[in-house]
Amino acid sequence: xxxxxxxxxxxxxxxxxxxxxxxxxxxxxxxxxxxxxxxxxxxxxxxxxxxxxxxxxxxxxxxxxxxxxxxxxxxxxxxxxxxxxxxxxxxxxxxxxxxxxxxxxxxxxxxxxxxxxxxxxxxxxxxxxxxxxxxxxxxxxxxxxxxxxxxxxxxxxxxxxxxxxxxxxxxxxxxxxxxxxxxxxxxxxxxxxxxxxxxxxxxxxxxxxxxxxxxxxxxxxxxxxxxxxxxxxxxxxxxxxxxxxxxxxxxxxxxxxxxxxxxxxxxxxxxxxxxxxxxxxxxxxxxxxxxxxxxxxxxxxxxxxxxxxxxxxxxxxxxxxxxxxxxxxxxxxxxxxxxxxxxxxxxxxxxxxxxxxxxxxxxxxxxxxxxxxx
Amino acid sequence: xxxxxxxxxxxxxxxxxxxxxxxxxxxxxxxxxxxxxxxxxxxxxxxxxxxxxxxxxxxxxxxxxxxxxxxxxxxxxxxxxxxxxxxxxxxxxxxxxxxxxxxxxxxxxxxxxxxxxxxxxxxxxxxxxxxxxxxxxxxxxxxxxxxxxxxxxxxxxxxxxxxxxxxxxxxxxxxxxxxxxxxxxxxxxxxxxxxxxxxxxxxxxxxxxxxxxxxxxxxxxxxxxxxxxxxxxxxxxxxxxxxxxxxxxxxxxxxxxxxxxxxxxxxxxxxxxxxxxxxxxxxxxxxxxxxxxxxxxxxxxxxxxxxxxxxxxxxxxxxxxxxxxxxxxxxxxxxxxxxxxxxxxxxxxxxxxxxxxxxxxxxxxxxxxxxxxx
Numbered sequence: 001x002x003x004x005x006x007x008x009x010x011x012x013x014x015x016x017x018x019x020x021x022x023x024x025x026x027x028x029x030x031x032x033x034x035x036x037x038x039x040x041x042x043x044x045x046x047x048x049x050x051x052x053x054x055x056x057x058x059x060x061x062x063x064x065x066x067x068x069x070x071x072x073x074x075x076x077x078x079x080x081x082x083x084x085x086x087x088x089x090x091x092x093x094x095x096x097x098x099x100x101x102x103x104x105x106x107x108x109x110x111x112x113x114x115x116x117x118x119x120x121x122x123x124x125x126x127x128x129x130x131x132x133x134x135x136x137x138x139x140x141x142x143x144x145x146x147x148x149x150x151x152x153x154x155x156x157x158x159x160x161x162x163x164x165x166x167x168x169x170x171x172x173x174x175x176x177x178x179x180x181x182x183x184x185x186x187x188x189x190x191x192x193x194x195x196x197x198x199x200x201x202x203x204x205x206x207x208x209x210x211x212x213x214x215x216x217x218x219x220x221x222x223x224x225x226x227x228x229x230x231x232x233x234x235x236x237x238x239x240x241x242x243x244x245x246x247x248x249x250x251x252x253x254x255x256x257x258x259x260x261x262x263x264x265x266x267x268x269x270x271x272x273x274x275x276x277x278x279x280x281x282x283x284x285x286x287x288x289x290x291x292x293x294x295x296x297x298x299x300x301x302x303x304x305x306x307x308x309x310x311x312x313x314x315x316x317x318x319x320x321x322x323x324x325x326x327x328x329x330x331x332x333x334x335x336x337x338x339x340x341x342x343x344x345x346x347x348x349x350x351x352x353x354x355x356x357x358x359x360x361x362x363x364x365x366x367x368x369x370x371x372x373x374x
Numbered sequence: 375x376x377x378x379x380x381x382x383x384x385x386x387x388x389x390x391x392x393x394x395x396x397x398x399x400x401x402x403x404x405x406x407x408x409x410x411x412x413x414x415x416x417x418x419x420x421x422x423x424x425x426x427x428x429x430x431x432x433x434x435x436x437x438x439x440x441x442x443x444x445x446x447x448x449x450x451x452x453x454x455x456x457x458x459x460x461x462x463x464x465x466x467x468x469x470x471x472x473x474x475x476x477x478x479x480x481x482x483x484x485x486x487x488x489x490x491x492x493x494x495x496x497x498x499x500x501x502x503x504x505x506x507x508x509x510x511x512x513x514x515x516x517x518x519x520x521x522x523x524x525x526x527x528x529x530x531x532x533x534x535x536x537x538x539x540x541x542x543x544x545x546x547x548x549x550x551x552x553x554x555x556x557x558x559x560x561x562x563x564x565x566x567x568x569x570x571x572x573x574x575x576x577x578x579x580x581x582x583x584x585x586x587x588x589x590x591x592x593x594x595x596x597x598x599x600x601x602x603x604x605x606x607x608x609x610x611x612x613x614x615x616x617x618x619x620x621x622x623x624x625x626x627x628x629x630x631x632x633x634x635x636x637x638x639x640x641x642x643x644x645x646x647x648x649x650x651x652x653x654x655x656x657x658x659x660x661x662x663x664x665x666x667x668x669x670x671x672x673x674x675x676x677x678x679x680x681x682x683x684x685x686x687x688x689x690x691x692x693x694x695x696x697x698x699x700x701x702x703x704x705x706x707x708x709x710x711x712x713x714x715x716x717x718x719x720x721x722x723x724x725x726x727x728x729x730x731x732x733x734x735x736x737x738x739x740x741x742x743x744x745x746x747x748x
Contacts, residue, residue, distance in 0.1 A: 007561060033646065033648050034648065034649060035646070035647045035648055035649070035651065036649055037649050038649045044649075061648075061649060062648045062649030062650045063649075064649070064650055068649065086648070088682055137683050137686070137687075138686070138687065138690065139683035139684070139685075139686030139687035139688075139689075139690070140682065140683055140686040141686070184643045184676075184687055184690065185634075185690070186600075186604070186632050186633060186634075187381055187604070187633060187634055190604060209645070209683065209687070210643045210644055210645045210646075210676070210678065210683070210687050211643075211644075211646075212641075212642045212643055212644050212659070212663070213642060213644060213659050213660055213663040214660075215628075216628055216642065216663075217644075218592060218593065218596070219592065219596045219625060219628045219629060219632060220628075220632045222592070222593045222596030222597045222600065223596045223597070223600030223601075223604070223629055223632045223633065224600075224632070226560075226596065226597030226598075226600055226601050227597070227600050227601035227604040230560070230561070230564060230597070230601040240645065240646040241646055242644040242645065242646060242647065242655065242656045242659040242660070242677070243646075243656060245646070248646065251593060254589075254590055254593045254594075255593060255597055258560050258593060258594045258597045258598070259560060259561060259597060260559075260560075260561055267586075268586045268587060268590065269558045269584045269585075269586055270584055270585075270586050270587060270591075270616040271583070271584045271614065271616065272407065272409070272584075272585075272614040272615055272616060272617075272619070272622065273409045273616065274407050274408065274409055274435075274436045274460070275408060275409070275410060275411050275412045275418075275435060275436030275437075275438070275442065276436045276438055277409070281616065282616045282617060285586070285587050285616040286587055286588075286616070289586070289587040289590075302584070303616070304584065308462055308514065310513070311513075312511070312512070312513030312514040312515070313511075313512065313513035313558055313583070313584050314513075315513075316512065316513070316558065316559070
């Protein structure tokens with residue numbers, strides 16, 4: 001049964017970052033940032049290739065010095081996804097990055113120092129049709145706004161800070177703007193997004209910043225980015241955990257998959273097991289998961305322990321297995337198509353999954369099923 | 375700076391499960407379910423002790439047979455948290471579990487078979503002041519309701535199914551009810567919760583069912599449970615992944631911590647690093663994380679890579695470290711208190727964390743700082 005239904009999403013302006021469009025109902029894209037020294041072209045390109053492979057669709061590089069800004073042209077030649085220059089205060093680096101063909105600039109106009117410098121960057125962006133992301137960060141907000149709104153007013157401080165930077169660009173008749181409102185506090189960050197979305201229609205780059213080490217950072221990012229997206233807010237996402245940036249990209253995709261905003265790979269539904277379970281369900285689910293890891297087809301596979309919720313949940317899946325006493329039922333479109341002994345269930349189940357891939361015209365993905373599960 | 379602020383939570387009835395109160399603004403509790411055969415008392419008690427140790431506050435056991443129901447009294451004697459009997463169709467098991475002193479029954483009155491049987495259970499619950507959880511599951515919904523609402527109407531089917539079961543109990547003047555509305559689809563599950571919360575004020579037990587293997591199940595649970603809680607909905611939670619139930623409890627706590635609904639252990643804020651980072655930030659964050667894993671004090675520790683967002687984010691933390699070139703600044707209440715060489719930074723940072731624990735009256739937690747990080 002097809003019960004996919006995506007939440008109503010807030011209508012935003014469309015902004016083009018190279019070949020990727022964000023906002024205005026375009027697919028929510030996954031982005032990341034390199035950890036290398038940008039001027040080290042070889043290392044940077046190598047990391048970007050790994051990230052592309054993991055599913056990264058837009059990549060950002062730190063551009064805090066002229067040597068890094070000058071490297072952008074060479075990096076661009078060697079990669080396949082749009083490149084964003086992250087500039088903090090150095091307006092000459094921004095100008096150089098634009099000259100080198102960067103696809104987006106991330107800088108906050110209020111931090112650049114003078115109106116003339118901002119105007120120079122904005123004019124260069126206009127000439128090349130390059131958008132600007134204003135990145136509001138809970139860690140670098142204006143002191144006067146804190147005094148105005150008090151310690152519980154951080155979301156309003158973030159909104160007003162964004163409003164100030166946006167005004168600088170709008171006064172220069174520049175509207176090709178993306179906004180981010182990042183914080184390490186999920187409640188504050190979500191509230192800031194709700195406030196912003198009720199006031200502006202610029203597309204939002206969503207992230208929970210400084211989310212922490214891998215395990216807790218994964219959960220924090222999933223709760224934070226997930227709860228904002230589930231409000232229909234957000235046009236591109238970036239997961240920030242202290243770990244391998246490829247893992248950040250994989251987590252980003254998984255959040256989008258969970259919310260049915262994107263499809264990538266197989267969705268596995270499996271139960272936590274309980275005293276009713278008579279087969280090694282956790283082992284089986286882990287094996288099926290490993291074997292299907294590289295299969296990129298939007299099918300839903302259920303691995304269920306017992307007859308209480310098993311057949312019902314399996315009916316929402318394309319193919320399901322439901323454990324019994326030393327045996328298992330294989331369920332397709334809500335009907336039991338086969339009953340197999342426990343010893344045979346993994347092999348037969350994988351055969352049935354292959355049939356589903358064939359029926360759904362993903363025959364070429366069959367070769368991506370791993371033969372081993374360890 | 376204290377920026378903790380919990381979202382406004384929906385007002386619900388208070389329901390008592392043994393010593394734990396849920397609903398009505400009580401703390402959101404973390405629960406789990408055993409994977410053992412309930413009649414195997416030794417294995418069940420052993421697993422419950424592990425779960426208690428991980429932070430489980432309410433435990434449920436499958437009670438599908440009389441042997442398991444009869445074991446409940448003995449299990450209760452050996453554990454320290456409230457016990458819930460999960461009954462599917464066998465009303466005699468429910469009656470036996472109540473006789474054995476169980477603290478809550480999970481059963482759906484519409485599935486028991488006759489009015490007389492439901493009445494027998496309800497009367498037994500009234501006598502002993504035991505609440506009932508009605509567990510609506512996307513995998514076992516009524517066919518007639520599916521026909522009524524169509525394939526995109528699953529949230530309404532879940533609501534109406536709950537309404538039917540609730541009516542049976544209310545007609546018997548029984549109101550000591552907890553509801554769960556679980557599905558493996560996050561969007562559907564969230565929508566069902568929003569519909570339910572706008573209609574009823576019974577407390578909600580929140581979970582994403584059959585969330586899948588550990589990694590994807592963690593993300594799905596965090597997105598699903600997190601986005602429901604962040605609407606102010608939910609009074610107790612259970613994470614269902616195919617894996618160790620202790621891990622389910624740890625994930626549950628981490629979701630609540632992320633949303634500031636509960637406090638447990640240290641919160642670590644650390645950045646993903648970028649081309650600006652000059653120290654081994656990821657390694658340092660992982661080490662600090664490992665060393666503080668067993669420390670149960672609600673302090674916030676920031677480990678930041680550079681001066682762009684570092685000092686600002688660190689000012690939201692109780693203690694922070696901010697990397698520079700071969701050195702690091704230690705920041706307390708927004709002020710740099712020390713600058714140390716890279717080689718010394720971990721040791722000195724841990725010393726400063728000890729001082730914070732002492733100042734915040736968590737001196738007894740200092741002994742829980744691990745000396746090693748591997």
